[in-house]
Amino acid sequence: MVKRSYWSLPYLIFMVVFVVLPLLLIVLYAFQDGSGHFTLSNITRFFTDSDSLSTFALSIEVAIENTLICILLGYPAAWILSNHKLNRSAVTVVLFIMPMWINALMRTLATAELFSMLGITLGKGTLLFGMVYDYLPFMIYPIYNTLMKMDNSYAEAAEDLGAAPWKVFWKVTVPLSFPGVMSGILMVFMPTVSTFAISEFLTNNKIKLFGTIIQENINSSMWNYGAALAFIMLIIIGITSMLGETKQSETEGGLI
Amino acid sequence: MTQDNIIDIQHLSKSFGGVKVLDDINFYVRQGEFVTLLGPSGCGKTTLLRQIAGFIAPDEGRILLEGKDISGIPPYKRPLNTVFQRYALFPHLDVFDNVAFGLKLQKVPRKEIEVRVTKMLKMVSMADYEDRSVDSLSGGQQQRVAIARALVNYPKVLLLDEPLAALDLKMRKDMQMELKEIHRKMGITFIYVTHDQEEALTLSDTIVVFNEGRIQQIGTPADIYNEPVNSFVADFIGESTILNGTMIRDRRVEFMGHEFDCVDEGFGENVPVDVVVRPEDVYIMNQLEGAQFSGVVKSCIFKGVHYEMFVETDNGFELMVQDYNAFEPGSTVGLLIRPGDIQVMRKERTCNTVEAVVEDGSHIKMLGCNWECEVPEGFTPGDEVLAEFDFEKVELLDNREDGKLGGEVHFLLYKGDHYHLTILTDDGDHLWVDTNDIWDKGDLVGIEIAPADIKLKRRNG
Numbered sequence: 001m002v003k004r005s006y007w008s009l010p011y012l013i014f015m016v017v018f019v020v021l022p023l024l025l026i027v028l029y030a031f032q033d034g035s036g037h038f039t040l041s042n043i044t045r046f047f048t049d050s051d052s053l054s055t056f057a058l059s060i061e062v063a064i065e066n067t068l069i070c071i072l073l074g075y076p077a078a079w080i081l082s083n084h085k086l087n088r089s090a091v092t093v094v095l096f097i098m099p100m101w102i103n104a105l106m107r108t109l110a111t112a113e114l115f116s117m118l119g120i121t122l123g124k125g126t127l128l129f130g131m132v133y134d135y136l137p138f139m140i141y142p143i144y145n146t147l148m149k150m151d152n153s154y155a156e157a158a159e160d161l162g163a164a165p166w167k168v169f170w171k172v173t174v175p176l177s178f179p180g181v182m183s184g185i186l187m188v189f190m191p192t193v194s195t196f197a198i199s200e201f202l203t204n205n206k207i208k209l210f211g212t213i214i215q216e217n218i219n220s221s222m223w224n225y226g227a228a229l230a231f232i233m234l235i236i237i238g239i240t241s242m243l244g245e246t247k248q249s250e251t252e253g254g255l256i
Numbered sequence: 257m258t259q260d261n262i263i264d265i266q267h268l269s270k271s272f273g274g275v276k277v278l279d280d281i282n283f284y285v286r287q288g289e290f291v292t293l294l295g296p297s298g299c300g301k302t303t304l305l306r307q308i309a310g311f312i313a314p315d316e317g318r319i320l321l322e323g324k325d326i327s328g329i330p331p332y333k334r335p336l337n338t339v340f341q342r343y344a345l346f347p348h349l350d351v352f353d354n355v356a357f358g359l360k361l362q363k364v365p366r367k368e369i370e371v372r373v374t375k376m377l378k379m380v381s382m383a384d385y386e387d388r389s390v391d392s393l394s395g396g397q398q399q400r401v402a403i404a405r406a407l408v409n410y411p412k413v414l415l416l417d418e419p420l421a422a423l424d425l426k427m428r429k430d431m432q433m434e435l436k437e438i439h440r441k442m443g444i445t446f447i448y449v450t451h452d453q454e455e456a457l458t459l460s461d462t463i464v465v466f467n468e469g470r471i472q473q474i475g476t477p478a479d480i481y482n483e484p485v486n487s488f489v490a491d492f493i494g495e496s497t498i499l500n501g502t503m504i505r506d507r508r509v510e511f512m513g514h515e516f517d518c519v520d521e522g523f524g525e526n527v528p529v530d531v532v533v534r535p536e537d538v539y540i541m542n543q544l545e546g547a548q549f550s551g552v553v554k555s556c557i558f559k560g561v562h563y564e565m566f567v568e569t570d571n572g573f574e575l576m577v578q579d580y581n582a583f584e585p586g587s588t589v590g591l592l593i594r595p596g597d598i599q600v601m602r603k604e605r606t607c608n609t610v611e612a613v614v615e616d617g618s619h620i621k622m623l624g625c626n627w628e629c630e631v632p633e634g635f636t637p638g639d640e641v642l643a644e645f646d647f648e649k650v651e652l653l654d655n656r657e658d659g660k661l662g663g664e665v666h667f668l669l670y671k672g673d674h675y676h677l678t679i680l681t682d683d684g685d686h687l688w689v690d691t692n693d694i695w696d697k698g699d700l701v702g703i704e705i706a707p708a709d710i711k712l713k714r715r716n717g
Contacts, residue, residue, distance in 0.1 A: 153344035156311060159331045160338045161358035161409065168332075171357075175348040 659702020
């Protein structure tokens, strides 16, 4: 009889080849110069190069803006979708989720086409529009999920204790849906930091994001510096998700 | 209506999807009273509580609080608070903030909030738990916090929706005592919903027994237990044997093939009645001397305090008896019931009566179908009549397709030597059936009635 733990072997091999090895390679390249000697210069280069730093700052700024807009648009949308009085059909929910089934690159290209047809100049506005358009479903869905699963008796208890409907919303519904919002933030913020396709197509590379310069460095064979930038981004993503995790474990997860 | 009625329910009705959940409910609650709404699940008691709280609007009727109609007022403006069945404590707030929730909304000064919350938590023995998260509490502790959260607002009436249903037996008993103590200390009116008759008897000043959306009986626990008004209440509250009987004359009743002295009067002579005998009221002895009738012990089970025995009486009726002494199965025993322990109830009906229309010389239409029957002289097609048929003349079939009519066994009552079933037909009509066959609640049955057993009668007016 084969031990059941052996069944995981194919997955282990997959993980090693496609996840662990590339990550190790990134770290390896990040701390090497062109001739293979250990160096910290790639990392110090990033922290001393004002161009890289400002690109990085801009990326974080855009990611924060995108996340905020997604919360502001996505929360009410999720709330309306989960409210049985306002939304009686499951079809509307699917309509909101459907964009997630189409390749993001295609949607971005189509958006770019749309802007050029309408004669709108590409810039930060179009960049944010494209990002919100791409990532909004990822914010709506986890929030919608937590709201749907929320026991109605909490709202009733609050109302019973004297809370008018809008107070019920602010004091009970919103705090209790926090896990969903956290999942939404993780699913929107992190991919936005590393995105490059949207800025390429929707600003014609006028605005460069952190993802863009990683891509440029790799494309122009600057493997070591590119790897260092990717390593820095990995650390940032790790920190964000860890912050999210601690919050999650306190209030029970709301991820899809 | 007098001034000390804090709640007055008048002609309240409610339907969900065409089904009447509450039907013309009338009762009042006095200031400071502990009233229990008791009934099996689905009887409408929770719907009524939620209407008082304001979560459901009544279709018809009014709810008065201190003489003022509150039917149109939203829950958050009603000076009432609810303890929910599954507590509904806010998981994002700690114990203190949960209890302080209502006071903060009322903008009570912070110092006062602290004093009141602390005092209330002390009253429910949760004083040391202020900073605990509610998820870390046991079911019983959560229930205490939920009670404190409701009571801290000094509501005019506290509504409790099966608050102890989720607790284990020991904890439930303890909490019952504590609730009664809290009620006594606070002097607040309690309206308590439960399906547990023992809990209702223990806690209440007044019990309102519900079944199928109607009030069956209102009374003190002793009234309800000792003098149930109908077979439903008798069967639902405590253990009992319900038997068919005949009131021979005042203070003389016949049942189980014997005549007994009783204390009931005013039924008339030779009137069919239901008789309730509580198992603890039957005297059982080894000798037949001094006994009113005899029987053979069929089974004997030890129940902790007493033994519970089923005795087959000399005329073939099964009677439940409780006694501190055990009597061997198979032994012949003498039995005696004292006049004061026999509860006689007027029968709600003695046969099925259904509205019908004459179709032709040998057919009528009733319960949504055509039935063959003997239509007497003098009835013409189109006549609106009443069709009557006896309980034991309704035949139940295993397959609902085999009957003229389909139905479901809705309620059953063992009457000593046969079962009395309430059948809910597919169209929602009720039929009552006496049978010796064993059916279970929820069984689907086919219904047949022989043409000769249907008797027609003119409708009055």
